[in-house]
């Protein structure tokens with residue numbers, strides 16, 4: 001399987017998504033549907049919530065498909 005990594009940023013935090021790891025639990029889009037919406041393309045729109053909310057939601061991803069880094073940490 002190809003190791004795909006997608007990145008989405010609001011300029012402050014970057015959301016990293018690895019589709020191969022996603023188990024489609026729905027936790028991200030039930031928790032923060034402004035940012036995570038699988039019906040949209042792109043399905044992640046990080047400018048729709050604060051970075052704090054985004055980070056909090058990413059930490060709940062059960063599979064490790066979602067991770068993040070703060071842009072100013074290099």
Ligand code: SF4
Pocket residue numbers: 021022023024025026027028029060061062063064065066
């Ligand atoms: S919470 Fe994680 S595993 Fe669940 S749908 Fe979102 S990205 Fe996929």
